[in-house]
Amino acid sequence: MNIKSAVMQLSSIAQEARLEIFRLLVQAGPEGLSAGNIGETLQIPASTLSFHLKELSHAGLIHSRQVSRYIYYSANYEAMNGLLAYLTENCCAGTKECAPLSTCKPTA
Amino acid sequence: MNIKSAVMQLSSIAQEARLEIFRLLVQAGPEGLSAGNIGETLQIPASTLSFHLKELSHAGLIHSRQVSRYIYYSANYEAMNGLLAYLTENCCAGTKECAPLSTCKPTA
């Protein structure tokens, strides 16, 4: 992870609509949801949704795959965990002042 | 944690200078560093640094305390962990598709 990528990923979720989309996908699991499903769930106009999905994709925080006429978007769990690790990297200079915290990681 | 606060916190670190400042403080530990020390380390002009420190403070990701003429800034580890938890909340709808990942948490 480098700082430019991290800023790009953070920027991509530092916006209300996109954070909602991302969390929805994190919770949806590896299968993901179609663009239409996301737009309907979150009440976001198609062009706006498309813009936000592209931002998230471009940052690498989500994946997309085509299934017939639908495009399914899903969280990129590996990227998410890489970002979290970057934020906490060498916390407290690695001293015992810092203890482990458990969070979520999808099974391969 | 609510979405507005999360977006505010993410926005505050979704910028290269501020992410550098934040990571520096996360690594510095609970004691923190003075504004001058941060500016010198990262080569940021005083007015720009002040603007960024205010952004991080306002978002709640860092604390400040005055020590004589210096102002020491430090990471708010509790806020950071709250944000990470929000991002991964109910990951994969809580199914066994998701396994725990360990990251960093400062001891009280």
Place this chain on the structure above:
DNA sequence: TCTATATTTCCATAAATATGGAAATATAGT
């Protein structure tokens, strides 16, 4: 091929954010 539906691109406008010099404000030592 025709039609319906899904999604994206184009575009203009509106709004938010970043930058750093100069001046102002604090704090402490003499």
Place this chain on the structure above:
DNA sequence: ACTATATTTCCATATTTATGGAAATATAGA
């Protein structure tokens, strides 16, 4: 009070980002 140093505020400018309608493009079923 005077001086030196630390930090913030003010301000104008430059840059980036968000919005959504209309048109374009893709996909599949009849």
